[in-house]
Amino acid sequence: MDITTLFVNIAGLALIAWIVWYFWLYRKEGVQVAEVAGVQEVPITVKGGYDPDVIVVKRGKPVRLLFNRQESALCSEMVVFDKINKSAKLPEGETVTIEFTPEEPGEIPFQCQMGMLRGKVVVKA
Incomplete structure (x- = not known):
């Protein structure tokens, strides 16, 4: 095995490890929502996805999500909370x-009605 083959193998393994970490192991912590006048409120920008897409709130307190869509893509024209x-x-x-x-x-x-854009509200006790 020459040095070029060794380098390509190491680079390939490193790329595989990064892909596994990024797509299956990495978890966003989420945005902690501040409480204003008894309501947990957070603005969410819709542009190629939801920003923020992970929102952390407290159980038993009202939540107000303010969605602002800044694009014309058909997928983002609706948000659905099935649960x-x-x-x-x-x-x-x-x-x-x-x-x-x-x-x-x-x-x-x-999510959007097509299921392509996704987010979640994480409710803490």
């Missing part, structure tokens, strides 16, 4: 509010 039976159309350039009060700790996933 809590809520959804909303997101007109381009407008802010749309979704409010709920999480009662159980866990995750509340949300």
